[in-house]
Amino acid sequence: MRTSLNKIKAIEEYLLGGSTPVFEANLILDPELAQEVALQRETYTAIRQYGRDQLRAEIAHAQKVVTGSPEFMRYITRLFKKG
Amino acid sequence: MDDRFSTTELREAFFISLYRSTFPAVARYVARMGGSLEEAQDIFQDALVIYYEKATVADNEHAYVAGIAKRLWLQHYRNVAQHQPLNELDRVEEQEEQPVTGRIMRYLETAGKKCMDLLKAHYYDRLPAGSLAKRFGYTSTHTATVAKYKCLEKVRTVVKEKSLAYADFVE
Numbered sequence A: 001m002r003t004s005l006n007k008i009k010a011i012e013e014y015l016l017g018g019s020t021p022v023f024e025a026n027l028i029l030d031p032e033l034a035q036e037v038a039l040q041r042e043t044y045t046a047i048r049q050y051g052r053d054q055l056r057a058e059i060a061h062a063q064k065v066v067t068g069s070p071e072f073m074r075y076i077t078r079l080f081k082k083g
Numbered sequence B: 001m002d003d004r005f006s007t008t009e010l011r012e013a014f015f016i017s018l019y020r021s022t023f024p025a026v027a028r029y030v031a032r033m034g035g036s037l038e039e040a041q042d043i044f045q046d047a048l049v050i051y052y053e054k055a056t057v058a059d060n061e062h063a064y065v066a067g068i069a070k071r072l073w074l075q076h077y078r079n080v081a082q083h084q085p086l087n088e089l090d091r092v093e094e095q096e097e098q099p100v101t102g103r104i105m106r107y108l109e110t111a112g113k114k115c116m117d118l119l120k121a122h123y124y125d126r127l128p129a130g131s132l133a134k135r136f137g138y139t140s141t142h143t144a145t146v147a148k149y150k151c152l153e154k155v156r157t158v159v160k161e162k163s164l165a166y167a168d169f170v171e
Helices: A003-017 A021-029 A031-067 A070-079 B008-032 B037-053 B061-082 B102-110 B113-124 B129-135 B141-170
Strands: none
Touching: A003 A031, A003 B141, A021 A031, A031 A070, A031 B008, A031 B037, A031 B102, A031 B113, A031 B141, A070 B008, B008 B037, B008 B061, B037 B061, B102 B113, B102 B141, B113 B129, B113 B141, B129 B141
16 A cells, blocks of 8 residues: 555554554654644544434434334324323 | 445335334333423434444344433433533434534535545444445455545545635634
8 A cells, every 4th residue: 555545544543443652652753643643533523423414314214214104103193192 | 333234225224123113112201201202203313323333232222222212311301301401421422522514524425425435334334344345346355445545535635625724714
């Protein structure tokens, strides 16, 4: 792999796997690396947010399918009738 | 993550089946506690998200989702009673780090969709390397891994550019 990709892989191992003394040392010596780490952390957050948004859409669709059944909804709405 | 969650269709089929089998119990519980149908649905949706994100460990989805929903309800009930915002426990941790701005997300959903789908399948859905390669048409798991890092690089660049552009704009 390209050097830049190997660097991304190393940052990933640091962020998702755990820190190593060598990486910690590099972080102190190389301020640019620290910046890259912060960016990559934000990238994982974006991916998780993207995944969660799509999952919520899938769940909402599933809910629409299930609540489209009048029989199912009659049963459910009866549960919320007071008294 | 096992293969029953590997595609949108499979996930939806799973959620539909879980909705049918488990939502009535959750709705009955919420109704008995004085909640509304909308509240029961919101709580059930949150419970499904939490379940999905932890799904590698659980094998009895009915008990697990119903258990999460009950805890969420108790938390919701307490907070409504005290007029306080939701706090920790098992709530979906929406933003434990710096939130990614809506602008970046909108850009990624359109311009970077192909990469985002690959990255989501790996990091969020946790597809095994073999399934990932097959689903995205790569000849080997190695090629898929390289593609994954290339995408990560690309998205990281977008995150950087958009953050910088915004910083310039507000200054």
